[in-house]
Amino acid sequence: MTNQSKIRNFSIVAHIDHGKSTLADRLIAVTGGLTDREMREQVLDNMDIEKERGITIKAQTVRLEYKAKDGEIYILNLMDTPGHVDFAYEVSRSLSACEGSILVVDASQGVEAQTLANVYQAIDHDHEIVPVLNKIDLPAADAERVKAQIEDVIGLDTSDAVECSAKSGIGVEDVLESIVRRLPPPAESDPDAPLKGMLVDAWYDTYMGVVVLFRVMEGTIKKGMRIRTMNTGASYTVDKVGVFKPKPTDVASVGPGEVGFFTASIKEVADAAVGDTVTEDKRPTEKALPGFKPAQPVVFCGIFPVDAADFDDLRDAMGRLRLNDASFSYEMETSAALGFGFRCGFLGLLHLEIIQERLEREFDLDLITTAPSVVYTLNMRDGEDIQLHNPADMPDVMHIESIQEPWIKATIMTPDDYLGGILKLCQDRRGIQTALTYVGQRAMVEYELPLNEVVFDFYDRLKSVSKGYASFDYQGIGLREGDLVKMSILVNDDPVDALSMLVHRNNAEGRGRQMVERLKDLIPRHMFKIPVQAAIGGRIIARETIAAMRKDVTAKCYGGDASRKRKLLDKQKKGKKRMRQFGKVEIPQEAFIAALKMDDS
Numbered sequence: 001m002t003n004q005s006k007i008r009n010f011s012i013v014a015h016i017d018h019g020k021s022t023l024a025d026r027l028i029a030v031t032g033g034l035t036d037r038e039m040r041e042q043v044l045d046n047m048d049i050e051k052e053r054g055i056t057i058k059a060q061t062v063r064l065e066y067k068a069k070d071g072e073i074y075i076l077n078l079m080d081t082p083g084h085v086d087f088a089y090e091v092s093r094s095l096s097a098c099e100g101s102i103l104v105v106d107a108s109q110g111v112e113a114q115t116l117a118n119v120y121q122a123i124d125h126d127h128e129i130v131p132v133l134n135k136i137d138l139p140a141a142d143a144e145r146v147k148a149q150i151e152d153v154i155g156l157d158t159s160d161a162v163e164c165s166a167k168s169g170i171g172v173e174d175v176l177e178s179i180v181r182r183l184p185p186p187a188e189s190d191p192d193a194p195l196k197g198m199l200v201d202a203w204y205d206t207y208m209g210v211v212v213l214f215r216v217m218e219g220t221i222k223k224g225m226r227i228r229t230m231n232t233g234a235s236y237t238v239d240k241v242g243v244f245k246p247k248p249t250d251v252a253s254v255g256p257g258e259v260g261f262f263t264a265s266i267k268e269v270a271d272a273a274v275g276d277t278v279t280e281d282k283r284p285t286e287k288a289l290p291g292f293k294p295a296q297p298v299v300f301c302g303i304f305p306v307d308a309a310d311f312d313d314l315r316d317a318m319g320r321l322r323l324n325d326a327s328f329s330y331e332m333e334t335s336a337a338l339g340f341g342f343r344c345g346f347l348g349l350l351h352l353e354i355i356q357e358r359l360e361r362e363f364d365l366d367l368i369t370t371a372p373s374v375v376y377t378l379n380m381r382d383g384e385d386i387q388l389h390n391p392a393d394m395p396d397v398m399h400i401e402s403i404q405e406p407w408i409k410a411t412i413m414t415p416d417d418y419l420g421g422i423l424k425l426c427q428d429r430r431g432i433q434t435a436l437t438y439v440g441q442r443a444m445v446e447y448e449l450p451l452n453e454v455v456f457d458f459y460d461r462l463k464s465v466s467k468g469y470a471s472f473d474y475q476g477i478g479l480r481e482g483d484l485v486k487m488s489i490l491v492n493d494d495p496v497d498a499l500s501m502l503v504h505r506n507n508a509e510g511r512g513r514q515m516v517e518r519l520k521d522l523i524p525r526h527m528f529k530i531p532v533q534a535a536i537g538g539r540i541i542a543r544e545t546i547a548a549m550r551k552d553v554t555a556k557c558y559g560g561d562a563s564r565k566r567k568l569l570d571k572q573k574k575g576k577k578r579m580r581q582f583g584k585v586e587i588p589q590e591a592f593i594a595a596l597k598m599d600d601s
């Protein structure tokens with residue numbers, strides 16, 4: 001068992017692209033005594049396994065052994081944290097298994113929105129924090145300026161900050177030394193006490209089954225031990241205990257302060273609730289750990305197969321994705337317009353995009369995705385509260401007293417030049433500015449915004465108005481009442497349920513007009529005139545008409561060249577693949593997506 005004073009459990013927190021993964025790889029290489037070539041081979045090895053198994057191995061945690069300058073050998077457990085705002089919850093649970101963090105900031109870029117969000121989380125978990133200025137090899141690096149920024153904005157002392165280049169290897173030893181010297185070991189505890197461990201994460205592995213990542217607080221976990229998860233109350237026999245070095249390696253036991261994995265014939269990932277306390281079945285610890293609230297999906301959308309025959313394949317694919325991602329939810333939905341599909345819940349927009357892309361790529365499915373929607377709370381006149389996940393299910397307004405919608409606090413950092421465009425964007429999205437400060441040449445602005453204004457294309461718009469220089473982060477701040485109405489879209493007088501959405505009353509007309517104008521260009525002409533209308537209740541607020549087609553497309557072939565005519569028809573058939581039939585009208589998939597993108601300019 002490892003001497004507890006020689007253990008350091010830490011995370012690396014950083015803004016995207018500031019070099020977290022590169023530094024982690026470097027730490028593995030240096031402590032494992034690997035050359036660059038060996039490192040590459042090892043990484044490639046892992047990728048091959050991933051390909052073979054057709055799953056993604058989660059790089060959850062790595063155990064490093066480091067011989068420090070004081071001559072002692074230390075065990076460093078590096079816990080991985082996802083960098084994106086949608087997964088803030090996962091960041092939190094990894095942080096709670098550690099005593100300290102390395103804060104990586106790109107010395108050529110400086111502090112960004114997610115630097116702040118992530119470091120504040122680490123501070124909330126009472127972490128010791130070592131600031132590391134990365135990329136000092138770059139000519140544009142200005143470590144002194146960025147240190148001053150870290151002091152000003154975050155309030156961290158940077159007199160002992162480490163300067164390094166994860167890419168070239170300069171300063172990486174210094175990073176390891178400061179982990180050992182400046183981060184605290186876990187609180188000393190009794191290896192013979194009843195087991196008290198925290199379930200940090202769980203995933204499905206084709207060979208090992210459900211793998212549980214845990215951190216031991218007290219006691220020891222051993223192979224063959226009968227354990228119990230205190231919240232779910234289920235008990236299991238431990239088949240295997242191990243650590244990631246980074247390859248999974250079996251060990252006899254894992255003691256206090258240490259991090260490892262076990263397998264125990266757990267059937268489903270959903271049975272291993274993150275944050276649950278793992279203890280001995282016969283000799284349970286007295287008090288369970290505080291635990292976590294499960295991550296709640298905040299963005300919902302419908303996902304339908306283009307070809308109804310793919311429905312079963314889609315259901316299987318969703319089941320497989322869900323195996324490793326308990327935060328993704330789905331349930332069957334039927335739409336008058338789109339047929340059978342699923343209503344799916346996600347942690348955020350990026351999560352939605354990742355799942356959608358995996359379904360299309362890995363499972364080769366053609367899908368139609370409906371407008372993303374947030375969860376509204378409807379306060380009904382009879383006193384009941386309804387959670388509305390799908391605007392198509394909106395009850396008659398006569399029965400609704402009021403509607404509450406989720407709001408967020410957004411933090412945006414941007415070079416001064418783009419500030420004007422960003423303020424306008426937030427203002428147009430019903431934002432309320434709460435702060436505007438300067439950090440050198442960069443402005444930091446805070447807004448309160450309704451989440452439903454952010455789920456459409458806020459990121460895209462932010463990127464385009466700032467030419468990619470602005471960074472963005474947000475957190476939920478609860479529900480607020482909103483004057484919201486359901487807007488329906490009618491094509492050829494039939495409502496297309498998949499296009500209905502809740503909008504703020506003041507924006508309804510503008511948005512309705514935009515939608516019908518777009519649809520007019522996106523829906524191909526038919527043999528008859530097609531009205532496209534936006535309506536609130538029975539009231540039409542915008543209307544366009546798609547003129548009838550003048551001629552048959554094949555007419556110009558004069559019937560002479562049969563093969564040419566067939567080719568043309570084939571081409572049309574292919575184009576139809578991603579079309580859906582609505583009454584007598586066909587609507588292409590692009591129309592759904594494009595109709596929902598708003599243009600504020």
Ligand SMILES: Nc1nc2c(ncn2[C@@H]2O[C@H](COP(=O)(O)OP(=O)(O)OP(=O)(O)O)[C@@H](O)[C@H]2O)c(=O)[nH]1
Pocket residue numbers: 014015016017018019020021022023083134135136137138164165166167168
């Ligand atoms: N010049 C230079 N480039 C670096 C250094 N460290 C990382 N990079 C580069 O910066 C880019 C981003 O690095 P990553 O390690 O992928 O960044 P990350 O923070 O892990 O990003 P995510 O995985 O997207 O969260 C890559 O192109 C790296 O090669 C460095 O010290 N110097």
